[in-house]
Amino acid sequence: MSDKGIRPAWLSRLASWDAAVIVITVLVLVIASGTVENFGTSRNFTFLLLDLLPIALVALPMTFVIVTGEIDLSVASTLGLTSAVMGDLWDKGMTIESIMPLCVVLGAVLGALNGFFVTVLKLPSLAVTIGTLALYRGLAFVVLGDNAVADFPRDYTTWVTGTIGGGPIPNLLIPLMILAVIFGVVLHATPIGRAVFAAGASDQAARFAGIRVGRLKFWLYVVSGAVAGLAGVLWTLRYSSARADNGFGLELAVVAAVLLGGVSIFGGKGTLPGVLAGVVLLGTLQNALRLQDVSNEALNIVTGVLLIISVLLPNIVTRTRARFRRRATV
Numbered sequence: 001m002s003d004k005g006i007r008p009a010w011l012s013r014l015a016s017w018d019a020a021v022i023v024i025t026v027l028v029l030v031i032a033s034g035t036v037e038n039f040g041t042s043r044n045f046t047f048l049l050l051d052l053l054p055i056a057l058v059a060l061p062m063t064f065v066i067v068t069g070e071i072d073l074s075v076a077s078t079l080g081l082t083s084a085v086m087g088d089l090w091d092k093g094m095t096i097e098s099i100m101p102l103c104v105v106l107g108a109v110l111g112a113l114n115g116f117f118v119t120v121l122k123l124p125s126l127a128v129t130i131g132t133l134a135l136y137r138g139l140a141f142v143v144l145g146d147n148a149v150a151d152f153p154r155d156y157t158t159w160v161t162g163t164i165g166g167g168p169i170p171n172l173l174i175p176l177m178i179l180a181v182i183f184g185v186v187l188h189a190t191p192i193g194r195a196v197f198a199a200g201a202s203d204q205a206a207r208f209a210g211i212r213v214g215r216l217k218f219w220l221y222v223v224s225g226a227v228a229g230l231a232g233v234l235w236t237l238r239y240s241s242a243r244a245d246n247g248f249g250l251e252l253a254v255v256a257a258v259l260l261g262g263v264s265i266f267g268g269k270g271t272l273p274g275v276l277a278g279v280v281l282l283g284t285l286q287n288a289l290r291l292q293d294v295s296n297e298a299l300n301i302v303t304g305v306l307l308i309i310s311v312l313l314p315n316i317v318t319r320t321r322a323r324f325r326r327r328a329t330v
Contacts, residue, residue, distance in 0.1 A: 017262040017314060018274030025281040032288040039288055042168035049170050050161070050238065052283040054079070054231045054247070056176060056276060058254045059261075060183040061224040063275050066258055067187075068199045068217055069267025070118060070125040075228040075254060077136035078110045079247035082232030084140040087149030087242025096153050104229045110136060111225020115218035133251065140244035149242040160237040172234065184272040196220075200267030249300070256303050257282045259310035282306060 033040035058075050065072050082103040089099045110132070117128040162171050187193040198206040199213045206213050236242045261278025263270030285306075286299055 018271050018277065021261055021274055021281060022277040025277050025284065028281060028284050028288075032284060036288045036291050039291055044287070044291070045168045046163055046170060048283060048287045049168075049173055051287065052279055053170065053172050053176055054235055054250065055253050055257055055283060056279045057179070057231050057234070058224075058228055058250065059258050059275055059279055060179060060272070061220065061227045062254050062258050063183070063261075063263055063270060063272055064187060064196055064220050065125075065217075065224055066255075066263050066265065067196050067267055067270050068213075068220065069203070070217060070220075071129060071255070071265075072111075072114060072125070072221060072224045073129040073251050073255070074110070074114060074132040074136055075224060075231075076247040076250035077133045077140070078107050078225055078228035079232040079235060079250060080244055081110065081136045081140040081143070082107050082229040083236045083242045083246040084144040084244045086233060086236050087147075088143050090152065090242065091149050096156060100233050103233050104226050107229020107232065108222050108226035111221045111223065111228070112218070114225065115221030118221065119214040119218045137244070137248075144242065144244045146244070150240050152237055152240050152242075157237050157240045160234060180272065180276060187272055192216075197268055200264075200269070202268075252300070252303055252307070253282060253286075256307040256310065260306055262314070264314065265311055278310075 038044055058079070062072060062075065085106060086099050086103050089102070090096065114125075114129055114132055117123045117132075118125045159171055163169055164171060164174070187196065195206065195211045195216055198209060198211055199216060203213050232246065235246050239246075257278040258270075258275050259265055259278070260282060261270070261275035263275060282303065285302060289299055289302065
């Protein structure tokens with residue numbers, strides 16, 4: 001049997017679309033370093049990584065959710081609500097050490113609500129999470145209004161914005177890499193990961209194989225919410241400001257990065273290395289355009305275009321391959 005025949009499916013996929021995304025990412029980094037003023041500086045590199053971290057963090061569980069054929073558009077609003085609650089509790093005198101785990105638990109509860117609607121009430125995840133996107137953001141404004149709470153403990157804010165040894169690598173990159181390895185191993189080398197791919201390929205076939213698809217998806221939403229809650233804590237500490245509109249629009253960047261990284265919107269396909277490459281590609285383009293004084297509206301257009309391309313191009317490639325295969329068998 002050839003090596004190709006015994007390679008895991010995710011490794012074969014990494015050799016195609018995902019590898020192309022990685023190559024494009026490297027090319028964009030090289031081109032931007034040579035053509036965009038200040039892009040290649042260590043200071044900008046630090047800011048680039050800090051901007052990527054919340055997208056990458058939320059993209060980890062989002063990858064699992066989309067691979068199962070579902071979606072969670074409420075992650076940014078979950079981030080905003082946990083940030084608002086964090087500010088409100090801090091303003092009322094609670095210790096930061098007590099607030100942070102409560103915010104992660106709150107995120108998990110919000111994710112569980114999404115999971116309940118999707119897996120118990122059998123409602124479409126797109127409709128559910130659009131609804132909770134608005135609900136959670138509205139609750140954030142109920143909690144904090146238009147106010148901003150600052151003056152968080154300097155030890156925490158300094159560490160979150162600080163770098164390793166005073167160099168360009170943010171402190172937060174290390175725990176993110178550890179989490180990425182854990183999520184990657186779970187997705188690509190455990191029965192849970194195989195169940196995720198099976199559920200995305202066919203719910204019915206997965207159930208016949210003994211996989212409890214509903215329970216699996218429910219817990220994926222819980223994890224997605226908990227990680228979004230953690231992102232809300234880190235976002236608040238990075239900017240030392242708790243606001244109800246924190247993370248506004250982040251869900252678009254997260255979904256775009258996941259799909260750009262090769263995860264199929266229809267479920268059943270994708271790799272975590274490809275997703276991380278998609279995050280870096282999207283973040284690099286946004287950073288380079290900001291340095292060129294491109295407006296936020298234009299950045300949203302770029303993100304939207306990349307989102308469409310990431311959905312359209314793989315389908316075109318798949319259909320083209322299928323057409324050539326049919327011709328070859330004639």
